[in-house]
Amino acid sequence: MTYDRLLIDCRAATMVEGGAPYGSIDKAAVLIRDGEIAWIGPQADLPVDVKARQTDRLDGRWITPGLVDCHTHLVFGGNRADEFEMRLKGATYEEIARAGGGIVSSVNRTRGASPQELLDQALGRLAGLTRDGVTTVEIKSGYGLDRESELKMLRVAREVGRVGGVRVSTSYLGLHAVPAEHKASRELYVDIAIDEILPAACAEGLVDVVDAYCEPIAFSAEEVARLFEKARALGLPVKLHADQLSDGGGAALAARYGALSADHVEHTSEAGARAMGDAGVVAVLLPGAFTMLREKTPPPIEAFRRCGVAMAVASDCNPGTSPVASLQTCLTLACVQFRLTPEEALAGATRHAAKALGLQDRIGTLAAGKAADIAVWNIETPAELSYWIGKPLLDRAYLAGEPRV
Template sequence: MTYDRLLIDCRAATMVPGAPYGAIDKAAALIRDGKIAWIGPQAELPVDVKARQTDRLDGRWITPGLIDCHTHLVFGGDRADEFEMRLKGATYEEIARAGGGIVSTVNKTRGASQPELLDEALARLDGLKRDGVTTVEIKSGYGLEHEAELKMLRVAREVGRVGGVRVSTSYLGLHALPPEYRQDRTTYVDLAIDEILPAAHAEGLVDVVDAYCEPIAFSAEEVARLFGKARALGLPVKLHADQLSDGGGAALAARYGALSADHVEHTSEEGVRAMAAAGVVAVLLPGAFTILREKTPPPIEAFRKAGVVMAVASDCNPGTSPVASLQTCLTLACVQFRLTPEEALAGATRHAAKALGLQAEIGTLGAGKAADVAVWNIETPAELSYWIGKPLLDRAYLAGEPRA
């Protein structure tokens, strides 16, 4: 049988559970039809194997392409002014209640054209791609009205078509209350749940439904209504949970079988137990934790003891995590949250895939998985969580083809 591509003379961090990093020394991999057909020790490679293309990697490490499972990549403008305000003492809540925060980005996003939003998103994506990212989750949530929310999701789909990455979209209509509905909250919640979500779903724009559950955002009761609608439409859910306070968000996510609960700095022991029982992934967002200068880290040891798997993501957004580098977030997860480098890399590969419901397709290097592969100029996988700013990526493959 002839294969499309042979990767040879490499070391593989497959990220399959078992040996540290799932490592294979002196490895090779065969790719056919965009998938890994075989991976293992090079000595076990059949001598008569035929491949249309052979790539000798000169001892470099390969890993699964990295997965950024929580981003707000599509938005208009930035909020550098608010960053300066916070450094002068203003809190995130104070800025939000004064009409800044998410609402200020809403105005810029509504005013931007679809091509403008695409150009800005692709520029941010470049930073993630330089870090070996091959899959990106992108949320709506800065439109907060019918056409603007669909515009964001259409741009996210276009990023997947032209950006050289796989894209998973999340509808985040319950992200913030738009200013025109400040005196009529119920009407907006009804609109977001009963009109915008079904319309986006009908157009094929939604993979997952998300919400922001905090006192400054939406209540558990409002989120439960949204999740009920998502369930009726056959869509999985995830949740911004317990970022600023323990509002029971993790337990709510567990009750609806969410793919993930994200942020989770203030998640209680009860919430941890509920996540473990429901198989909910904890998505750690150390960029936001650092930028907001938070003091309470997620309950990492409780997650470990309970068996809650932990993903790591950039949370790339204009306000609380203007971070377009997933590798930087791996380093921050180790330094701020005390993850090990192996835990951090698992958090950006197999656990991130689970947080998107895509673990059957991506996240590890194994037969039948998508041939999304990052090739690194490193001596050990721990370097991916060690260096900040040093270019480490040699090349990346998406579905077995070299990515420009």
Template sequence: MTRADLLLTDCRLATMAGPEPYGAIHDGAILIADGRIAWVGPRADLPEHRTAETHRLDGRWVTPGLIDCHTHLVFGGDRSGEFEQRLEGATYEEIARAGGGIVSSVRATREASEDRLFASAMRRLEGLKATGVTTVEIKSGYGLDRDTELKMLRVARRIGREGGVRVRTSYLGLHAVPPEHRQDRAAYVDLAIDDILPAAHAEGLVDAVDAYCEPIAFSEAEVARLFDKARALGLPVKLHADQLSDGGGAALAARYGALSADHIEHSTEAGIRAMAEAGVVAVLLPGAFLMLRETKLPPIDLLRSHRVAMAVATDCNPGTSPVASMTAAITLACVQFRLTPEEALRGATVNAAKGLGLSDRIGTLEPGKAADLVVWDIERPAELAYWLGAPLLWRRYVGGLEA
């Protein structure tokens, strides 16, 4: 007899596993024990069990909890005023010269206390949770000095303890050159690699290491130094790659066996092929594409033909993607990038888990996986991509507990 803490029954399951579209089971049930899925399948096959509690879901759809695998959720201030300026005709360069852009986010983040950063991030997190997110990746990168980078990462860890979601952290020290190092970028690169990263790792604040590889940001050589340090510390890497130009980011990510290469609008077929051979996930960020009014689409057909796993994320940040809705990201991935609804949902579950190195724990409804799942008031899974802004969520479970 199977012992379980909770039975979910009278539901339709998009398991995202198995040969059927969405891994669908149309009259299903799930047994949950000790925070994990103990059994999942057709209700008619439900094994003999002893269950403490039963939730009948009245035919609603259940999916794995959504995974936002690329966010900059923790930052100070906002840049809505700059957004307004751009719509009135100011260029990004003009705003940056006047002290705006990432410099303004760095200044506000440095000035904010940990409690203030936590409170503002939690407000944004509510938008993600309301759209089905149970796991979120959070990057540093708006501190760009030792104290503030560590402060951001400590806040991210606190969100994981108190926010009702699982959190994975990424150290993004090579995000931009801070104002005080504008005349000596080499000194900042040394600081980011040789001082801040080891300090963050020593405090247990880092799950992965990220960088922004672009001509306007950091070079392949600089990123390679960072990744060598990450490798020496036993940390996986990921990369903001080829967003604005073909800077060789996809190939660089592949060379280091990165978890993911993110953005990749300008990646070439050679880079995509290298990603495929190395098992690197392509993280698509349609919110940034929308807000920047980009026109160069990611190479979706190449990703499909080379069977590169495609994840979808919000890129929630104050400058280029003020998006705090995972279902909106799914919709935009379909409308802008022509993903199918099933591809987009797979991108927010199975492939997002792979992009965080968590495929063995989350991303599908299978025995042994964490009981992170979402119940939706929908008639078809495609509705998660179809409705933009509609309240579709009915209930969230994290580790088998309502959250």
């Protein structure tokens, strides 16, 4: 049988659980056919008569699964550098939000931007992620907050996947904030977001997952539950911004609805962690936002470990609280700020991040039958991916078995 591509003379951090650290294979080879990994193992076990249209010799470099950034707000208009200055002068996130800043201040710029402008800006941010070996990125709506603008954001997110050299998973985040025009009619906006915008986006094939922001400054557990019921009726999985600023029971709510993930989770209780573990909900750690907001309470890492909660790591790239376009930097921050091990951090940007998107059957590990999304690194050990800040480490990346330009 002839294969499309053969990778030889490499060391593989497969990130498959069990066995060697990082699921590593020394002196590995990979056979690729039809965009998938057909075989991976020790190069010495390759059949002698293997034929491939293209053979890439990697000169002893490490390969990993393409990294997965499972929580971003990559599509938005403008930036909020002014609020960054305000926070440094003492204003809190809550104070800025209650004064009309925060999420709502990005809405006008996003509404006013053309699809091409939003796409161009998003691709500029994506460039930072792809330089870090990201091959899959989740992109949320949530800066439109009306039907036209939310659909515009989601269409742009799909276009990012078509032209940006990455796989894209979209999340509908209509319950992100109450727009200014509905400050006096909050219930009406919730109705519109759940009963009008979400079905329209779903009918157009723009939604992979439904998300919400559950906090006292955002939406209540009851409002989120209504949204999740609608998502369930539409056959869509859910995830949740949970317990970022306080323990509002978001983790337990996510568990009750079998969410793919609960994200932020700095204030999640032991009971919440236990519920997540029992329901298989991934904890998505967002150390960029934690650092930029100068938070003091880290996520309950030990509780997550005790309860068997998979921990993903993501950039949370957004205009206000995490203007971070480097997933590798977030791996370092997850180790330094949250005390993850480098292996846990890399699992968080591969295997567990894929699970947080419901894509663990396609991406996140190097194994036969998985998509041939592969990052090739100029490193001596996988721990370097969490060790260096700012040093270019990526040699090349493959998406579905083809070199990404």
